[in-house]
């Protein structure tokens with residue numbers, strides 16, 4: 001399988017190259033040259049195949065030609081063996097035909113583990129085969145950081161630097177990152193927002209000298225390997241709900257558009273989907289786009305669902321690429337105008353392509369608190385603020401009663417104890433593996449939102465020499 005950039009400015013590359021570099025050299029995102037098709041019936045029936053087997057089956061066409069192709073099942077089997085639920089990604093019924101897909105049973109309690117626990121060992125194998133090493137730099141709005149650290153800690157061929165926006169993530173989220181003691185892990189609290197962190201990472205990558213000298217690698221949701229690993233749980237859900245014939249509605253609390261785009265990937269390879277609901281909090285650039293057809297950046301406001309406090313949804317570019325019939329020149333033009341003016345307009349034809357499958361919805365913090373309380377009263381379940389946005393947004397659009405509605409539960413409620421407690425009066429407990437989190441000691445540096453300072457810090461501390 002070969003991959004092309006959404007902006008068309010670089011040659012086609014292999015999966016291994018995509019895995020190692022993340023972002024393409026022209027600033028675009030890699031997508032497969034052609035969509036493979038998977039016959040869901042060949043994967044086997046739900047209950048008869050393990051999640052790891054489904055994962056190996058789904059990933060296979062995407063890694064064709066890679067050194068990891070022959071070891072796929074070994075990788076997925078090891079990756080998911082430590083998850084806290086035997087189903088790995090269990091579907092829980094909230095109400096008749098309304099489901100929660102619980103993606104918080106990995107080591108750091110967010111859905112990001114479902115991708116990164118696979119991506120870490122994939123990277124290690126490719127690096128070992130090449131005798132190479134990488135410096136991984138990640139911007140996190142809270143959950144990517146700890147998931148990336150858990151996936152990469154102690155792997156000698158990698159140094160990992162995590163940039164998080166200072167005081168804009170929860171204490172649990174920060175401690176999950178800063179209490180890890182592996183010597184290849186470096187946490188940086190940046191004086192700024194998540195978008196500032198993301199721009200710093202983009203700045204590092206766009207400097208060719210820095211990129212080459214440090215062998216920079218990104219494991220953010222722009223990394224294609226994460227997208228395909230996440231598409232697996234849409235496939236496993238479809239198997240449970242009676243696919244390949246029966247479609248479902250998927251409501252996805254969205255930030256960088258990675259998770260919902262993984263759903264689109266699953267759809268392109270064979271999962272039947274009625275539509276996706278793209279849920280946002282008050283940082284509603286996507287909802288405004290769905291209302292107007294214009295993507296316009298605005299300032300980020302902090303909310304109770306910080307992993308969605310984003311005004312640039314990077315992975316949307318991948319969908320635009322499809323919506324414009326894979327015309328990379330047009331996509332490159334839109335992205336240039338977004339960079340210059342903070343705005344671009346989607347043409348009618350591309351817009352209706354997107355509207356056929358995606359609907360936007362927003363919920364502010366008051367609505368989120370009310371929802372968490374109502375869900376607790378109705379079902380006895382505590383849900384995290386991101387999941388609450390997903391559930392409410394999923395209920396906004398009416399469907400036939402026989403149509404399954406699935407909300408992606410993106411984090412464990414204990415990652416956001418303050419919000420959950422103020423909504424329900426109940427403080428959610430951390431699972432046993434993390435129960436002493438607040439007794440562990442923290443290590444991190446605070447740095448200004450300044451690309452030169454960050455670059456110097458990485459050069460002087462990295463361990464992968």
Ligand SMILES: *Cc1c(COP(=O)(O)O)cnc(C)c1O
Nearest residue numbers: 143255256257258259307410411
């Ligand atoms: C990362 C994250 C999101 C947003 O996911 P995207 O892939 O960026 O759209 C939503 N909820 C939680 C809990 C997250 O950690």
